[in-house]
Amino acid sequence: MFLDQLKQDYAITLKSVTQSTRQQIARNVCQIKAELAESFYEVMLSHKEASQYLDNQVVQTRLKGSLQTWLTKLFDPNVGEEDLDNTIQTQLHIGEVHGRINIPVHLVSRGGRVLKQEYLNRHSPSIEDFNFFSQLIDTALEIMSIAYHKNSERNSREEEAYRLFSITQNIGREKEFQRAALLDWENELLYSYAEADGKNKVMRITQSEFGLWFRHKGLHAFEGAPECSQVLEQMENIDNNLLPTLEGDARPTIKHIRELRAALKNVLYCVDSLFQRSEELEAGKDVLTRLLNRKFLPAVMSKQLEMARRRGEKYAALIIDVDHFKKINDTYGHDNGDRVLQQLAVLLTNTTRSGDYTFRLGGEEFMVLLVDVDEKRAQMLAEKIRAAVFKESFQLLDGQTIDVTVSIGISVYSGHPDYQYDLTRADEALFKAKQSGRNRAVLATG
Ligand SMILES: Nc1nc2c(ncn2[C@@H]2O[C@H](COP(=O)(O)OP(=O)(O)OP(=O)(O)O)[C@@H](O)[C@H]2O)c(=O)[nH]1
Numbered sequence: 001m002f003l004d005q006l007k008q009d010y011a012i013t014l015k016s017v018t019q020s021t022r023q024q025i026a027r028n029v030c031q032i033k034a035e036l037a038e039s040f041y042e043v044m045l046s047h048k049e050a051s052q053y054l055d056n057q058v059v060q061t062r063l064k065g066s067l068q069t070w071l072t073k074l075f076d077p078n079v080g081e082e083d084l085d086n087t088i089q090t091q092l093h094i095g096e097v098h099g100r101i102n103i104p105v106h107l108v109s110r111g112g113r114v115l116k117q118e119y120l121n122r123h124s125p126s127i128e129d130f131n132f133f134s135q136l137i138d139t140a141l142e143i144m145s146i147a148y149h150k151n152s153e154r155n156s157r158e159e160e161a162y163r164l165f166s167i168t169q170n171i172g173r174e175k176e177f178q179r180a181a182l183l184d185w186e187n188e189l190l191y192s193y194a195e196a197d198g199k200n201k202v203m204r205i206t207q208s209e210f211g212l213w214f215r216h217k218g219l220h221a222f223e224g225a226p227e228c229s230q231v232l233e234q235m236e237n238i239d240n241n242l243l244p245t246l247e248g249d250a251r252p253t254i255k256h257i258r259e260l261r262a263a264l265k266n267v268l269y270c271v272d273s274l275f276q277r278s279e280e281l282e283a284g285k286d287v288l289t290r291l292l293n294r295k296f297l298p299a300v301m302s303k304q305l306e307m308a309r310r311r312g313e314k315y316a317a318l319i320i321d322v323d324h325f326k327k328i329n330d331t332y333g334h335d336n337g338d339r340v341l342q343q344l345a346v347l348l349t350n351t352t353r354s355g356d357y358t359f360r361l362g363g364e365e366f367m368v369l370l371v372d373v374d375e376k377r378a379q380m381l382a383e384k385i386r387a388a389v390f391k392e393s394f395q396l397l398d399g400q401t402i403d404v405t406v407s408i409g410i411s412v413y414s415g416h417p418d419y420q421y422d423l424t425r426a427d428e429a430l431f432k433a434k435q436s437g438r439n440r441a442v443l444a445t446g
Pocket of ligand 1: 338
């Protein structure tokens, strides 16, 4: 309904000036569009809140250009009433992107204000001209804000659903797994000190299997629980205060070891109580593979993106597609096809770390989100997955085994504020992997 009203207003605005005035305004905009983009992003980047969302390099290489394209299209004098549905769709799409990357609406409005001010300063337009310019900018921003609100409402519902889901996905197994990971780390640590007289530097707990899981998944799953900050504090205490006392030439004293064990016991106690808080909840899993369902993608990706932005920890998306899966279905039947997908899901879970995420995107397409990696490591892990699938004997219902291969497209966080941008790059890389013969992993470039 709002949109119908906006469409009518838009049409009235277009007719409010003559065609030659529209052409003149379009020329004006074209002449100064680079300066408009410059001022827009200068203000955005100097604004504390806005600069959190925007990476300087991406602004230079991409966003300034996109803003200029948007202005050119918005003021294109050939856009008539019959094109308005398209124009509106474009603005809705931009609003959705803003919602996805959490740019607050008031900042976008601020951007609009900057554009108008800049246009006024540079062209000293007539009232009629300036009114037209303002009306189009305001209407476009109004349409964007409709999509923004819809999208952010959906995001918060999905985030809540994901939070519930992630704490309850195989909760018993997860609990035992994380307890074991923590105790393994402790054993390794003590063993290494006993053996090497403290000369070895041991992996920090925050970087351990448990630490990665807790920081990337546990914190999100148990969000708001008081034990979360206690676990974080204890881990920092261990890494920054306790471990250094055990390293170096001096032999660790029994007092140091006791302190470390007490801190670890505390972490274990908190973890147990976090798990106790949660209840089993089955909804939301992919029925066939029990992996994360596609609908949790926005919640997970937004969280990782925020972490990447705040802490500089990159992540990678691996889009994994079974090669010639149709042939497997056609040759051995759909049930055997299902069985292959289930075995692949288990293999993916086993070849990744517990801090990583594994999704079934749909059909025979999966996605692994690797946390805390760079290009080199992402490529190595993708290759590890590819090789593991290649080596695996997939078992069919009648006991016979078949070989299966996968193609993988890899993209590493590029700094772009919209996670969809990097997912599309991974998709394009997957396409290349298929084109160049399948059974390979290709890293997206550019
Ligand atoms: N058994 C089973 N098959 C599925 C499922 N979802 C999708 N499919 C089938 O997966 C097949 C995918 O085939 P295509 O998209 O042609 O791809 P492909 O044969 O794997 O070929 P490439 O990807 O190009 O290597 C289709 O035949 C779908 O019917 C599912 O849940 N179970």
